[in-house]
Amino acid sequence: MPSPILEAIEQRRSIRNFTDQTVDRAALHEVIQAGVWAPSGLNNQPWRFVIVTDAAIRARLAEQTTYGHIILGAPALIGVYLDREAMYDDLKDAQSAGACIQNMLLAAEALGLGAVWLGQILKNRENVGEILGLAANLELMAIIAIGHPSRRDQQSQRKPLAEFIVKEL
Numbered sequence: 001m002p003s004p005i006l007e008a009i010e011q012r013r014s015i016r017n018f019t020d021q022t023v024d025r026a027a028l029h030e031v032i033q034a035g036v037w038a039p040s041g042l043n044n045q046p047w048r049f050v051i052v053t054d055a056a057i058r059a060r061l062a063e064q065t066t067y068g069h070i071i072l073g074a075p076a077l078i079g080v081y082l083d084r085e086a087m088y089d090d091l092k093d094a095q096s097a098g099a100c101i102q103n104m105l106l107a108a109e110a111l112g113l114g115a116v117w118l119g120q121i122l123k124n125r126e127n128v129g130e131i132l133g134l135a136a137n138l139e140l141m142a143i144i145a146i147g148h149p150s151r152r153d154q155q156s157q158r159k160p161l162a163e164f165i166v167k168e169l
């Protein structure tokens, strides 16, 4: 039986090219709301978000990653953070952040937007925190670049399932 959820999971692609059209604030909030519905250990909901649309701040953030061209071309960024004060287990909280980010990527697609998970910028996470004026208890997990896709012909491959399943007992 066809499932819209399974189709969305398979058809989601990282989108790195955007039009100049701005993204509605309501849509950004809807993307974040989808992130918040992710599971988290003890339901501690340790994620926090920073929305950036200001061009000057985006330009400064772009200098912090080799993927700066994506940041410069994206009308909106969402910084996904963990709040150290809400965390209970580093590994499990980071896993929760991953689930949150994936929900956000899928929500962006569902809203007709495109998004990409940017992780390379983590190597300069302290600079990013300074640029955004954030307290030290917030730990950067990813920046999501988001906008209206200028093209939708992205391709991606996955290895055959048999390469991933180690054992079936």
Ligand SMILES: Cc1cc2nc3c(=O)[nH]c(=O)nc-3n(C[C@H](O)[C@H](O)[C@H](O)COP(=O)(O)O)c2cc1C
Pocket: 012, 013, 014, 015, 016, 067, 070, 116, 117, 118, 119, 120, 121, 154, 155, 156
């Ligand atoms: C932890 C993580 C970090 C990533 N960092 C970057 C990044 O810094 N720059 C980028 O262009 N894509 C980044 N990506 C996107 C991956 O390159 C992309 O998901 C992968 O190539 C598969 O393509 P798909 O998302 O279209 O299926 C990251 C993805 C993950 C999960």
